[in-house]
Amino acid sequence: MVDPIQLASDIVQADAFLLLAPALWLFLVLFAWEEPELARRTGFGRTSFWLLLPGAILGGLANLPFFEWEGAILAVNIGGGLIPVVFGVLLFRRTFGDADRTTAMLLAALAAEAGMMFMAVLVLPAGAPSDLGVLLLGAVVPAILGFYSLEKVGLVRRSLQRTTGFLAIASGVLVATYASTATVPSLGIVSEFPYYLIGPVAAGAVSVLLAGRWFGLPLYSGLPVAYAASTIGVLFGADLLRQPPLYGNGAAIYAIGGAGVTDLVYLSGLLALVAGYLTYRFSGPHALPGPASPTPDPSPTGRLRQALQAGLSGRPRECITTAQDATHAAARQAALLTGVTRRGTPSTPWAGLPVPSWVIADQKNLDSLALSGTREPRDAFRAWLTARWLVGAGRDLGRERLGQLGARIWAFLADGLLLAVPSVLAWIYLSKTLPGSVSSILTTPLFNAAAIALPAYGFVYFSTLEGRWGTTLGKSLFGLRVTDRKLGHPGLVNVMVRNLPKLIPLTVVGLGGSLFVLTVLRGAGGALGTGAGFADGSALILLGAFIAVGVGVAGVASVLSIQSSSEGQRVGDFFAGTWVVGAPATSRPSATAASDGAAAPSG
Numbered sequence: 001m002v003d004p005i006q007l008a009s010d011i012v013q014a015d016a017f018l019l020l021a022p023a024l025w026l027f028l029v030l031f032a033w034e035e036p037e038l039a040r041r042t043g044f045g046r047t048s049f050w051l052l053l054p055g056a057i058l059g060g061l062a063n064l065p066f067f068e069w070e071g072a073i074l075a076v077n078i079g080g081g082l083i084p085v086v087f088g089v090l091l092f093r094r095t096f097g098d099a100d101r102t103t104a105m106l107l108a109a110l111a112a113e114a115g116m117m118f119m120a121v122l123v124l125p126a127g128a129p130s131d132l133g134v135l136l137l138g139a140v141v142p143a144i145l146g147f148y149s150l151e152k153v154g155l156v157r158r159s160l161q162r163t164t165g166f167l168a169i170a171s172g173v174l175v176a177t178y179a180s181t182a183t184v185p186s187l188g189i190v191s192e193f194p195y196y197l198i199g200p201v202a203a204g205a206v207s208v209l210l211a212g213r214w215f216g217l218p219l220y221s222g223l224p225v226a227y228a229a230s231t232i233g234v235l236f237g238a239d240l241l242r243q244p245p246l247y248g249n250g251a252a253i254y255a256i257g258g259a260g261v262t263d264l265v266y267l268s269g270l271l272a273l274v275a276g277y278l279t280y281r282f283s284g285p286h287a288l289p290g291p292a293s294p295t296p297d298p299s300p301t302g303r304l305r306q307a308l309q310a311g312l313s314g315r316p317r318e319c320i321t322t323a324q325d326a327t328h329a330a331a332r333q334a335a336l337l338t339g340v341t342r343r344g345t346p347s348t349p350w351a352g353l354p355v356p357s358w359v360i361a362d363q364k365n366l367d368s369l370a371l372s373g374t375r376e377p378r379d380a381f382r383a384w385l386t387a388r389w390l391v392g393a394g395r396d397l398g399r400e401r402l403g404q405l406g407a408r409i410w411a412f413l414a415d416g417l418l419l420a421v422p423s424v425l426a427w428i429y430l431s432k433t434l435p436g437s438v439s440s441i442l443t444t445p446l447f448n449a450a451a452i453a454l455p456a457y458g459f460v461y462f463s464t465l466e467g468r469w470g471t472t473l474g475k476s477l478f479g480l481r482v483t484d485r486k487l488g489h490p491g492l493v494n495v496m497v498r499n500l501p502k503l504i505p506l507t508v509v510g511l512g513g514s515l516f517v518l519t520v521l522r523g524a525g526g527a528l529g530t531g532a533g534f535a536d537g538s539a540l541i542l543l544g545a546f547i548a549v550g551v552g553v554a555g556v557a558s559v560l561s562i563q564s565s566s567e568g569q570r571v572g573d574f575f576a577g578t579w580v581v582g583a584p585a586t587s588r589p590s591a592t593a594a595s596d597g598a599a600a601p602s603g
Contacts, residue, residue, distance in 0.1 A: 021261060024267060024274065025261075027270070027273075027274050028049055029049065032049040043090075044223070047494060047497060047575070051493055052083070052087065055496065055500040056084070056266065057260070058504075059078035059079025059082070059500060060079035062079075062506075063075040063078070063253065064077075064078060071445065072253075073252070073254070073446065073449045074256075075255040075258075077256065077257040077259075077263070078456055080257025082460075083496070084257070084265060084266050084269050085231055086492070087227075088227055088228035089103070092228045096159075102162050102163055105159055106163045106167065110167065110236075113167070117134050117240075117241060118241065120133030120137065121134065131179070134178050139175075142167045161214060165210055169229040170232045170236075172199065172233070173232075173268070174236045174237035176198050176233075177191075177237030177264075177268075180195035180198065181237070182242070197271065199230065199233060199234065200226075200230040200268040200272040200275065202275075203272045204222075204271070204277075206226075208276045209283075211225065219283065226276040227272055230268045230272035234265050235256065238265070243256075300391045301391060301566040301567075303326035304384070304387055304388060306322050307320075307322035307326060307383075308384055310380075311377070314377075316374075316379065320369060320370050320383040323387035324366055324367060324370040326391055327349070327363060327366060327387050328349045330391045330395065331363075334393075334398045335353060336398075337397070337401040337581070338354075338401065339584045340352050348360075348363075353397065355393055362389065365386065366383055366387060366390070402579060402581055403568060405563065405568075407478040410474075410478055411472070411478045411480055412474060415461070415462070415474035416509075418474065419454060419457065419461060419506075423514075424513065426450045426453075427447075427450055428517055430446060430447050431447075431517055434446070434447060438519075438522050441518065441522070451510050451511055453510070454506055455502075459503055459506070462495070466482045466490065466498075467495045467496070475580075479582050480580055482579070482580055484577060485567075485578075485579060487581065494576040494577060498570070498576035500572060501570070501571055504554050505555070508550030513547060515543050516540065516543040516547070519540055524539035524540075
């Protein structure tokens, strides 16, 4: 007999699960595009959106193995675990001014609290004793830090207060998550609706309300605090404390955030962000203090495209002024890339740059046209044509500094070889030493972990080295480095965004390459199907074709993107706002203009 109450409950839970993730994704889009100023101030601007949604979906392809315990492989999913946790820590550092001191205190406190809770779960009997241990530690550790902070003064006290407040919120989420989850060997870690909402929603509201009183920050600063505290709290409360009972149930890969963008580690931060945003808005009208942070400048080519759109839409005046902005941006960018010290004024943007005389003349004509205030469509079209030539002149000047296609390809191949060698050695070793048939080897967690390790470790390799030093070993061999569009340090979020597309070819090589090695050493038997299927030669041809096509398509797409971009950007570079540049030229002409060269059509 069907229980109508239970049936209704199951339907509600299923609908909530299906609707929750899309609703949070929609909020991310609206927040980044409809509230751009608040989103930038809180760290959730458009670059962060590319990381948190499209990037996290792509990151779900890769699991990063990091530990083995009695046949169980522990890993972290790039999209569902690594990205939200790293992003949360970066938000914490960004929100608090004394970032190094406060972050060090926070990580030490989190490590101590999590370690004690983990030992309590392992040592104490399951049920009430271990639950009580987690509850007490979640309350005692922040309280001790809070009392200790009262004895300090100045910056140390402020750092301790912020660490204590953040730890208290994260601990609340941790305890609520631990209390609302359970370990089911056949399913994993489960939680029922609406209990998994309590911790993140409460964290969002509390973080905003405490932003001014405890953290000494504007109320909107509670949004990044809520995201970070909720993500870390769920990570510890569910994956750290609830996962160990699964390890004794046979060999398997257990991934933190393994459900990707539908995992609670990923979703909890977004839930807290939404709750914090609603609390911020409903607590009264708020004017963002100080001058508005600047909108990221589009490229000169992007401005030129905007000018054309304005002209086609019947806004000639806007077309002219936007075209003028595009030429001034092109001059600034050319000076930046060529290393020429600009001696010009707003009325002479090309001064000091080695450009032919027609550039100077056309710029004066365009500036005069913009000052005249004309609204004639014919003048708008003439302004756009003039700007197109000037932007092209600036692009040609800066092209030499941007990383050349051949050097970038060789640099990637060098980095790829550096990543592939240890992976191939691991595949060879496992193919020779693991017992059983080919089909049974393919089901072993150890071999699967070795196969999926290449894309995951490759992503960490590229993101860590470029985020810290702006280059990789392969790029350094060819004099290349990654920068933002001002030749500055790109930042970890930006390099993570630019490197996520590399997961596609790396995943193809990891899966196809491991199967290729296994087939060479042990034969095809069941490697590509369920039965006899393929002979060894046919299997190797198919695997080689899979790798070649997968890598080739990704490579051709990258080459086409670089060649068609006015700034030599791959798709990842475009969304991250990054450049790949070479070493600056040793000397630059300082004359105002070089030889005239061939004349160009003038506006």
